Amino acid sequence: MVSMAEEEENGVSIQLEFPKGRVKKIMTLDKDIKRVSSEALFLVSRSTELFLQFLAEKSANVAIEKKRKTVNLEHVRMAVKRHQPTRDFLLDELPPPSQPAKPDKSTQPVARPKHDAPPPGTRRIDQFFRKPDPQNPAESPENPGQAQSPEISAQAQYPDIPALVQSPEILAQAQSPVPVDES
Amino acid sequence: MEDSLGGSSSKDNCGIKEQDRLLPIANVSRLMKQILPQNAKISKEAKETMQECVSEFISFVTSEASEKCRKERRKTVNGDDICWALATLGFDDYAAPIRRYLHRYREIEVDHNNKANHQERGINNPQERDELCKLR
Numbered sequence: 001m002v003s004m005a006e007e008e009e010n011g012v013s014i015q016l017e018f019p020k021g022r023v024k025k026i027m028t029l030d031k032d033i034k035r036v037s038s039e040a041l042f043l044v045s046r047s048t049e050l051f052l053q054f055l056a057e058k059s060a061n062v063a064i065e066k067k068r069k070t071v072n073l074e075h076v077r078m079a080v081k082r083h084q085p086t087r088d089f090l091l092d093e094l095p096p097p098s099q100p101a102k103p104d105k106s107t108q109p110v111a112r113p114k115h116d117a118p119p120p121g122t123r124r125i126d127q128f129f130r131k132p133d134p135q136n137p138a139e140s141p142e143n144p145g146q147a148q149s150p151e152i153s154a155q156a157q158y159p160d161i162p163a164l165v166q167s168p169e170i171l172a173q174a175q176s177p178v179p180v181d182e183s
Numbered sequence: 184m185e186d187s188l189g190g191s192s193s194k195d196n197c198g199i200k201e202q203d204r205l206l207p208i209a210n211v212s213r214l215m216k217q218i219l220p221q222n223a224k225i226s227k228e229a230k231e232t233m234q235e236c237v238s239e240f241i242s243f244v245t246s247e248a249s250e251k252c253r254k255e256r257r258k259t260v261n262g263d264d265i266c267w268a269l270a271t272l273g274f275d276d277y278a279a280p281i282r283r284y285l286h287r288y289r290e291i292e293v294d295h296n297n298k299a300n301h302q303e304r305g306i307n308n309p310q311e312r313d314e315l316c317k318l319r
Contacts, residue, residue: 014284014287014288014291017210017213017214018206018207018210019206019207019210022202022203022206022207023206023241025203025204026203026204026205026206026238026241026242027241027242027245029199029203029204029242030242030245030246030249032246032249032250032253033245033246033249033260034258034259035258035259035260036245036259036260037259037260037261037262038292039261039262039265039285039288039289039292040248040259040260040261040262040264040265042262042284042285042288043262043265043266043281043284043285043288044241044244044245044265046280046281046284047240047244047265047269047274047277047281048206048237048240048241049214050277050280050281051236051237051240051274051277052211052214052215052233052236052237053214053217053218054276055233055236056214056215056218056219056233057218057219059229060218060219060220060223063223069222069223069224070223070224070225070226071219071223071224071225071226071229072226072228072229073226073228073229073232075229076229076232076233076236080236084273085272085273085274088273089239089240089243089272090236090239090240093235093236093239094232094235094236095228095232
């Protein structure tokens with residue numbers, strides 16, 4: 001085996017960080033690759049170490065920019081994007097952002113309407129597009145005896161609207177006031 | 184869920200086990216920690232993503248080198264092919280250190296070959312070397 005003196009001469013170690021067998025397995029997944037010299041295996045392994053160190057460092061820089069102590073997928077993604085050669089082969093391979101199954105606590109909360117009480121005399125617009133709740137007759141648009149805001153008559157006029165309002169974005173738009181000309 | 188990596192998950196269904204196509208997460212993790220500041224942490228998802236990234240890098244460089252061999256009608260991918268592939272793919276920053284490693288590796292290999300009195304070069308694995316010894 002290689003002695004420590006040989007390894008560290010010229011400051012260039014030939015001790016590898018990754019198991020050679022595994023690196024070779026990954027190389028030969030491509031069936032066009034038939035034979036690989038031990039030299040080539042060594043260099044692929046070494047350059048992969050360099051690549052990993054590079055990407056780790058750049059990802060950490062992004063995390064620092066965003067004032068985070070934990071390097072996460074989005075930091076890695078940003079690091080990939082910033083280096084063109086890496087971006088070219090790697091960006092499309094990364095998992096897509098914002099996996100719904102894995103809520104990331106560090107990202108902004110989803111902008112859903114809060115379930116706090118609306119001001120008196122008014123109703124939340126999404127209430128109009130739900131089926132009347134039999135336990136809450138006050139919310140039924142068909143109960144004219146209750147104090148109701150003018151929006152209810154809008155629903156009666158446009159019965160097709162509920163079918164359109166499926167996404168939170170449209171609800172958000174519906175909630176924003178119509179811009180008023182202030183001139 | 185730890186195997187789920189979104190867009191990469193389709194590769195998990197190719198019948199290739201993760202341990203065959205990924206480098207061990209322990210090695211990946213250790214190398215990352217060497218680079219990061221001491222108080223920094225890495226999310227599990229980021230570590231797994233890095234695993235995938237380095238495997239992609241290996242495949243990417245290797246296939247470029249292999250393509251060169253194919254065009255030149257050579258069957259064995261050698262160290263110079265890897266150097267060439269790295270430069271071609273835009274990783275010329277690695278060219279200098281990689282050439283140093285190559286130079287060093289060749290020095291040591293020559294040394295070993297001289298010591299062991301072997302005449303053969305470019306042997307892929309110790310098994311082949313042993314088999315060649317038996318033939319003599």
